[in-house]
Amino acid sequence: MSIQDKARQRCSWLPSAEVPEGPRYKTLANQIATAIATGELKPGERLPPQRLLADALQVTVGTITRAYREAERRGLVEARVGSGTRVRGMQADTPDFxxxxxxxxxxxxxxxxxPIPNPLRAQQLSAVLSRVSEQASELGSALDYQSEQGSQRQREQLAAWLTEQGLATDAKDLILTIGGQHADYLTLQSLIRPGEAVASDALTYPGMIAAARQLGLKHLPVSMDREGMRPDALERLCQRQRIRLLYLMPEHNNPTAAHMTQHRREEIVRIARKYDLLLLEDGVQFVRSELRGTPFYQLAPERSLYIFSVSKILSGGLRFGCLRAPGNLIPQLCAGLRAQCWASPGLMGSVACEWLGSADxxxxxxxxxxxxxxxxxxxxxxxxxxxxxxxxxxxxxxxxxxxxxxxxxxxxxxxxxxxxxxxxxxxxxxxxxxxxxxxxxxxxxxxxxxxxxxxxxxxxxxxxxxxxxxxxx
Missing domain, CATH: 3.90.1150.10 (Aspartate Aminotransferase, domain 1)
Structure with missing residues (x-):
């Protein structure tokens, strides 16, 4: 029995004997897509090892590698060290929430x-709802359609509160969002094209992973240590790949709890300017001013975006936050938000801003x-x-x-x-x-x-x- 016959017997799946149209690896990627669509390949099923499939089809291992990478780029499969390449299903497509x-x-x-459960949350929310219901002008404004950027009054209230917390900002630089996850998705959809590359810590927030995957972006990992992203690893990656945006959690990485020093932040900014990267800083995990480092929008205002949400300090169910962005990016972001949902809900913003601004x-x-x-x-x-x-x-x-x-x-x-x-x-x-x-x-x-x-x-x-x-x- 030939090596090819032995390999074919051992393969859990084989593509049809289709005549290649164009590059062989693209034909193979198309055949993987067809097999998944017809149910021949099931979610979670492992594709044959690359060497084995190469022997079975009498092609080079490089051809199989490119085919699998193309299938992964399309979101069809997922490669994991130690477990091979598997068909993506619900759990593979969407990080496990x-x-x-x-x-x-x-x-x-x-x-x-x-947030830590406390009866105070429900009690305070009840009081806030009561106060908002008694403000006729606020209710009337909340019931109206909002601008894409969000209510001017709410942006001013939010900017004032952030400034009091040591995060100086201006209402004109804010876009109101439906929580931090919405800000992640809005930024990627509005500023990055499908197929372009973004990068982040090798271990990062699953919502960012899901957003990049859903939008067809190439999401690349950067090695970390106890101070978070390593500048040397980032620079090596930038030398090999064209990166459009860098997602950062400098105060408290999720999940590793790494905290970025001032020197490291400055090194990241140096690299971002050298390779023209946008910087998206996730500030949803609220950190007190005396323990907080310098936000990237103060270190590199021309290229930095900052996400804030009330999820960790008031309630995750409110789904209210904001995205701070350079003025030249505001129009693109507003256009993206308008296409997604027109605007963030005015009533939710009224409740969140009333609550934030209170002594409660x-x-x-x-x-x-x-x-x-x-x-x-x-x-x-x-x-x-x-x-x-x-x-x-x-x-x-x-x-x-x-x-x-x-x-x-x-x-x-x-x-x-x-x-x-x-x-x-x-x-x-x-x-x-x-x-x-x-x-x-x-x-x-x-x-x-x-x-x-x-x-x-x-x-x-x-x-x-x-x-x-x-x-x-």
């Missing part, structure tokens, strides 16, 4: 980055800050001696698992002990391999006592080590 409803009632949920919000934010301090102290005490990274204002910490732990085993065994965690897979950009590390969210439990129980269970699990499994035979 399904954990929002996954924790059981008897499990301690440490998987979500959400300061009370709530201060309480959350103090509670976060206490929870981080608890984390540091519980995991003393282990390699982890956190931030005083952060909702989560990043724990590197000691050998011989593997993340999947740790998550499974934690679940058996009544603690819910999520895999780092949704945070991985492109083919970046998932690290043997875990994000631990400190904020979902309403009571510190429940958090302490959950952390202790994880510490006990670490101390015991993974359970041995029977060897494969």
């Amino acid at each position: 399904h954990h929002l409803s996954r924790a059981t009632t008897d499990s301690i949920d440490l998987s979500l980055s959400v 919000s300061s009370l709530l934010i201060d309480w959350q800050w103090q509670e976060l301090n206490a929870r981080h102290a608890l984390l540091e005490k519980t995991f003393s001696g282990y390699d982890f990274l956190g931030h005083p204002c952060g909702f989560h910490a990043w724990l590197h698992l000691p050998e011989p732990w593997r993340t999947s085993d740790f998550i499974d065994q934690a679940a058996q002990r009544g603690v819910t965690l999520i895999s780092p897979e949704p945070f991985c950009v492109g083919s970046q391999p998932a690290p043997q590390a875990i994000r631990i969210c400190l904020t979902p439990p309403a009571h510190r006592e429940a958090l302490e129980i959950g952390l202790n269970r994880l510490a006990e699990l670490l101390a015991e080590g993974p359970r041995l499994t029977a060897p494969l035979v």
